[in-house]
Amino acid sequence: MTAMVEISELRKTYQSGFEALKGVSLEIREGEILALLGPNGAGKTTLISAICGISVPSSGTIRVGGYDTITDYRAARKLIGLVPQEINLEPFQKVIDAVRFSRGLFGCKRDDVYVERILRQLSLWDKRDAKIMELSGGMKRRVLIAKALSHEPRVLFLDEPTAGVDVELRRDMWDIVAKLKADGVTIILTTHYIEEAEAIADRIGVINKGELLLVEEKTALMTRMGRKELVVELQEPVESLPEALSGYDLDLIEEGRALRYTYDTSADRTGITKLLSDISATGLVLRDIRTRQSSLEEIFVGLLQENAA
Amino acid sequence: MNFQAVKSIYYFEMARFFRTLLQSFVSPVISTSLYFIVFGTAIGSRIDQIEGVSYGAFIVPGLIMLTVMTQGISNASFGIYFPKFIGTIYEQLSAPVNFLEIVLGYAGAAATKALFIGLVILGTSAFFVDLSIQHPWAMAGFLILTCVSFALFGFIIGIWAKNFEQLQLIPLLVVTPLVFLGGSFYSVSMLPPIWQKITLFNPVVYLVSGFRWSFFGTADVPVGLSLLAIAGFCALCMVVVWIIFRTGWRLRS
Known part of the structure; x- marks a missing residue:
């Protein structure tokens, strides 16, 4: 062009x-x-x-x-x-x-x-x-x-x-x-x-x-810059993250009712399959799963912060 | 040369004039009539003839000059200041036009309006006094040159002005006194000798004198000098306008 x-x-x-x-x-x-x-x-x-x-x-x-x-x-x-x-x-x-x-x-x-x-x-x-x-x-x-x-x-x-x-x-x-x-x-x-x-x-x-x-x-x-989130909703709330999952970038959210996993869409492996099987192995029961892509707005704010740093 | 652009600006400015035609036409007629009633009839009847011309007729050229100068300035200054004020100037600045085309459009329209009003005053005067124009071509030449020069001068003021107060400042504090003290309503020879000398520093004296010569054949200063003065002023304004557009002064950030 x-x-x-x-x-x-x-x-x-x-x-x-x-x-x-x-x-x-x-x-x-x-x-x-x-x-x-x-x-x-x-x-x-x-x-x-x-x-x-x-x-x-x-x-x-x-x-x-x-x-x-x-x-x-x-x-x-x-x-x-x-x-x-x-x-x-x-x-x-x-x-x-x-x-x-x-x-x-x-x-x-x-x-x-x-x-x-x-x-x-x-x-x-x-x-x-x-x-x-x-x-x-x-x-x-x-x-x-x-x-x-x-x-x-x-x-x-x-x-x-x-x-x-x-x-x-x-x-x-x-x-x-x-x-x-x-x-x-x-x-x-x-x-x-x-x-x-x-x-x-x-x-x-x-x-x-x-x-x-x-x-x-x-x-x-x-x-390239988009981060994706996987939110795993649990059947029963937990007070803290199980020890077996400490290797993952996980946050406990919604008063212990859900786990949030942040991953890079451009990475070769997202690690989702292993995460889900590890969660299952800990005995936690899954209720629902949802994903969310970060918006351009978040990319933009991230860029500006990077630029300011 | 972008003639379409010149035409567009010119018509746009003239449209403003025609929108207020009644005001544009009636106000000079009324003010001229008032001048004749006050100066021509009430006071003028007590004044002897000046250089063989009745006072009423004597003031006609000065009256036309006074109006043409102030109208030329106010029309052109407002014409270019208003787009600056409301922000529409961006269009002229981003259009494929050069300074000459913009000036031709704005100052050309302002000069046309001033000329129109000058002719209206001339016509109105004919109802009050007997007028004869000894040198009609010279009269037309002086009139047009004055319209153009003062439209250019007004254009410069409009670009210079940052607010409405500044827009009025030069016409009010400089031009009006110079015009009134420039022999519009009297002959320079009527002044005390020292003032006759001082008044020669007033450029308007040369314009009024030359214009009056075209009517009655008599002048305060040699007519060639008058022509030189107005042509020089016109050239000076053109140079200033050219510099303004070259540098983008007060136009382009």
Whole structure:
């Protein structure tokens, strides 16, 4: 797969001396959905701003579709659509005028058919003549997306698109993103909702304190870093772990009613079979067994803690 | 050159003007009428002719200049400050446009609005006084150049301003006094000799004088100097705007 966005050794140091980006290098593949995860102030928005031309990087290079974002900014920017984090819209403008304005700004001729298609896709067509100030927060977010898509970009940046958005709209957003991906649009979204990344991303990048800690396929990441738990519920509660089981990484939980075994999914042997037979040998009677995979959130928190250490 | 972008910004700004057309149109008509009633009729009737022109007619060029300068500044400064204030500026910064295109859109629209209002005042004046324009082409040239220069100046103020107070600061504390003391309502020759000298440091004197010359053929300062002053001011503003976009000052973090 060819790279749509190539970032090399990108640094951004503010006048105050604060280093917002500390040499970030990243390749974003054409047609993928990359989720950039990170806590507040990690550098997610700074990275997007630098790619889109809103802030000037201190050093490093960025290429979008093969075009350098500084020396060939016109060609590079034409490929990019940006949905900002804040709802920044001209309140007195009509929805359709706002979208037409954005299209013109990106150098495209007026195309009512295309604009109608975008507005219909985003369920905004009925509101096309409404003033933006009359719309709900969710509708305004849709207008931001419509504006970002108005010039038919090949790369779409969504900066925390579902921050402060209700569950229904969040699902709608995910649907919209899925449709765009189907159209071949490369999507980069920043979020600190891990479930969002888990639900829609192909690859996950974790950024903290201006450094990219890792970029990996979501499934591979979850397999590699995912810990699994096996919970064995007992028929009768026990007060302490039997001596015969002391060799296992076991915790007694639920007031002695269950044993929790944590194991690595990527290990050659999980040790489950032996554990179960050893439990049985101690005379404990099993009531139920359940397993649980650690979520991306736990992986993420673990990574940040590792990074802080 | 991204002409589509220039057109989009220009139309967007003009749409704002047309949304408040009544206000844009009626307010200069009313204020001009008031000036004529107060200065032209009530006070002006007691003032002799100035350089062979009735006082009422004499103040017309100054009145147009006064309004065109303040309107050019306020329209352009607000035009660029408002997107900064509400955050929509991200779009212009991330669009495939250069500084020239952004300036052409914003300052072009602000200059158009100022020109429109200037012409409205000229038309309104014709109801109150007999007007003859001796050098119509020069008049049009001075008017357009002033509209453009002050729209550019307003654009700079709009970028510089960090809040609404700063947006008003320069027009209120610098431009309005300079315009009022720049011979809009009097001839420099009416001042005591020392003030005649001091007033020559006021750039507005050159603009008003040149513009008045295009109407009546008389001027406080040589007309070539007036042209040089306004062209120089226009060029200076362009250079400042160019530097702003080169460096991203107050625009790009």
